[in-house]
Every structure is written in C-alpha cells, then in structure tokens.
Amino acid sequence: MSRPRVDVVVLTMNDRPAEEAAAQATLRAQSGVDVRVVVVGNGCTPEVVPPDALTVSLPGNVGIPGGRNAGAHALHEAGDPGEWLYFLDNDASFPRADVLARLVAEAERHPEAAWVQPRLTGPDDAATPRRWVPRLRASNPGRPGKVASMTEGVVLIRRDAFDAVGGWEEQLFLYHEGVDLAWRLYEAGWSGWYAASIRMHHPLTEPARHALYHRLAARNRIWIAHRNLPALLLPLYLSAWTTITLARAVRRGGLSQTLCGMREGWTSRLTQRRRPMSWRTVHRLTAAGRPPII
Incomplete structure (x- = not known):
C-alpha cells in the first residue's frame, strides 16, 4: 500500500536562515508519508533549501497568499501532485516525526473537512495565544472539533478542494487570507477540523x-x-x-x-x-x- 503524498510549501525572504534550517530539519524527519517540498523565494532566490526540494524565485514580493499559490502551482506543474498540501511557515517546526502522518490520518477520519489544523504552540509545547486557536471560544486550546477559520502558516489542505476554490486570494497580500479561504471552502460544501492533540511549534511572535x-x-x-x-x-x-x-x-x-x-x-x-x-x-x-x- 502506497504512503500518502504531502506536498509542502515553504515561503521565505531569506530573513531567518538559522530558524529555517532548524524547521526544515524537522520537516525532513517526517515519517509515514512521502513528502515533496518547494521553497518559494518571495522577491529573492531561496538560500536555505532541503535536498531534492524544488525552488521558485519570484522577482518581487507578491505577498504571502501569492507566494504560497506560486509554490502550490510549481508542485502541480512538476507532475503527480500530492493529494495533500501543507503550508508551512519558515520558522515553524514539527515537534514529532509523525505530525504529517497523523494530520493525514485525521483528515481521512473527517472526509468532510477540506483542511485540518494542528494546535500551534510556542517552543514550550504548551503556550497557545488566543489568535492561534481557530474558533471563537479559545480558552481551551486543547479541545478539538469542527472549525470555520484557520491558522494559515501550519495547515493541511486537500489539494482538490484548494484548487477548486482558486487557492489563496492574492490581492489580500498579508492577513486574513485564512478567513477568506475558509469561507470559500465552506461555500463549496466543505468544513474544517481542528486536531488539537497534534502540535506544531512556532516562536511566540506578535503580528x-x-x-x-x-x-x-x-x-x-x-x-x-x-x-x-x-x-x-x-x-x-x-x-x-x-x-x-x-x-x-x-x-x-x-x-x-x-x-x-x-x-x-x-x-x-x-x-x-x-x-x-x-x-x-x-x-x-x-x-x-x-x-x-x-
């Protein structure tokens, strides 16, 4: 039986090479899935690139949604696109080697969900700011369930659903593109799922x-x-x-x-x-x- 294919899009401006290298090391350690990676340089040529990864060098900064769309398109054009897309902030890391495999398994248990959202925490594996919880009642970030929003930088999305609604809205450039995409996916008949038991790590930064x-x-x-x-x-x-x-x-x-x-x-x-x-x-x-x- 073949393993699930996950196409991973990483966006960079070459602004945090040490963090990128550390994050990519945890990506390369993922097991139980076949991973293909594209690193998109948003107005630059990517400098930190995993072995065998694709690269895209955009001539200017087209914004985060546009850069992510460019990465998804490059993976599609490379042939044999994966069933799953994972959008990864370049300073987010996988705390365990089975994160992607568990997210795919969670998506398969919830076939109505176009996206599956892990719980995003700080490097301490515990702190989760309210803005990282993809629902209104954010006081208990450990509670899983159906959601109608997403944390854009660490999310698994079904490729067919993503393509059907046209991907990220590029005019937004930065901020709230996850709300827009979630609404369009709901309009297309899908929903979202928050897999709170599956964690991702991210520096505790302020937007x-x-x-x-x-x-x-x-x-x-x-x-x-x-x-x-x-x-x-x-x-x-x-x-x-x-x-x-x-x-x-x-x-x-x-x-x-x-x-x-x-x-x-x-x-x-x-x-x-x-x-x-x-x-x-x-x-x-x-x-x-x-x-x-x-």
Missing part, C-alpha cells in the same frame, strides 16, 4: 511586529466581507468588527494606521469581486461556532 499590520488587517477585513457576505450581513459584520478593532487600537496602539486601513478598505471595496455566500453557508458557519457577523 503587530510587521509595520503593515494595522493598515492591511483593517483593509482586508472590509475586503473579505465585501467579497463573501450577503448584503444583509455586511453592516452587522462590519459594525461589530469596527467596534472591536477600534477599541483594541485605542488600548494597544496603531489607531492611525487602523483608521487608514479602514478608509482604504471602504473606498476600494468595489474593486473586490463579490461572490456572496449562500444562507445555507451562513447557517453552517454558525453551526461550526463562527457566525459571519463577528
């Missing part, structure tokens, strides 16, 4: 360390809402999100950039192609614990 965070996160929330939500839900979602976001920005900083992003998102929302989800999808998202008004 606000990126200068573009506050602006792009605000802009993209408006864009994905305009792209995906029924007209009746748009004011509910955006008013709830605006209230929460402004309160956080006042308390934590980044208010001016958040307001800039909101203005950019609102004035440019019509550049986004609307494909409103059905009310059946709204119901399914709500049943999965993530109603699209929050």
Whole structure:
C-alpha cells in the first residue's frame, strides 16, 4: 500500500536562515508519508533549501497568499501532485516525526473537512495565544472539533478542494487570507477540523511586529466581507468588527494606521469581486461556532 503524498510549501525572504534550517530539519524527519517540498523565494532566490526540494524565485514580493499559490502551482506543474498540501511557515517546526502522518490520518477520519489544523504552540509545547486557536471560544486550546477559520502558516489542505476554490486570494497580500479561504471552502460544501492533540511549534511572535499590520488587517477585513457576505450581513459584520478593532487600537496602539486601513478598505471595496455566500453557508458557519457577523 502506497504512503500518502504531502506536498509542502515553504515561503521565505531569506530573513531567518538559522530558524529555517532548524524547521526544515524537522520537516525532513517526517515519517509515514512521502513528502515533496518547494521553497518559494518571495522577491529573492531561496538560500536555505532541503535536498531534492524544488525552488521558485519570484522577482518581487507578491505577498504571502501569492507566494504560497506560486509554490502550490510549481508542485502541480512538476507532475503527480500530492493529494495533500501543507503550508508551512519558515520558522515553524514539527515537534514529532509523525505530525504529517497523523494530520493525514485525521483528515481521512473527517472526509468532510477540506483542511485540518494542528494546535500551534510556542517552543514550550504548551503556550497557545488566543489568535492561534481557530474558533471563537479559545480558552481551551486543547479541545478539538469542527472549525470555520484557520491558522494559515501550519495547515493541511486537500489539494482538490484548494484548487477548486482558486487557492489563496492574492490581492489580500498579508492577513486574513485564512478567513477568506475558509469561507470559500465552506461555500463549496466543505468544513474544517481542528486536531488539537497534534502540535506544531512556532516562536511566540506578535503580528503587530510587521509595520503593515494595522493598515492591511483593517483593509482586508472590509475586503473579505465585501467579497463573501450577503448584503444583509455586511453592516452587522462590519459594525461589530469596527467596534472591536477600534477599541483594541485605542488600548494597544496603531489607531492611525487602523483608521487608514479602514478608509482604504471602504473606498476600494468595489474593486473586490463579490461572490456572496449562500444562507445555507451562513447557517453552517454558525453551526461550526463562527457566525459571519463577528
């Protein structure tokens, strides 16, 4: 019996070579699956590359969704694409050699799930910030179940589902592409599964360390809402999100950039192609614990 094939996409800007080498060592140690890797240089030529891996050198920084799509496309064009795609942050690591095999087994137990999400922790194998738990009730990150969101940098996705919905939305460039992809996968009839007993490690970093965070996160929330939500839900979602976001920005900083992003998102929302989800999808998202008004 043949082993499952997992195609792994790693995106780099050659900005953390030591962390990349350590992460790739844990990737190469994965057992029970056949792994094929592509390292995508987002505006660079990859410098840290596992043996036998494919490489893609993009001439400019096309953003994280665009870079990941380029990697998935390169693996497809190489022939005999795997049934599974795994998107791996270049500083995330596998704490055990059976992580990918266990994720595939979990996906096979849940054939309705387009993606399977491991529990992401810090290097201590325990700390899980709320933003890394792909559901609203994040106080217990060890509870598995159906989910309607994803942590984009450590996720297993069925290749046929990913291709059918067009992959990551490249216009977003950075932030909230996982929400957008999850909504489109739900609209296509799929769901997601959180395999909380399977861990991945990642440095305990803050997204606000990126200068573009506050602006792009605000802009993209408006864009994905305009792209995906029924007209009746748009004011509910955006008013709830605006209230929460402004309160956080006042308390934590980044208010001016958040307001800039909101203005950019609102004035440019019509550049986004609307494909409103059905009310059946709204119901399914709500049943999965993530109603699209929050």
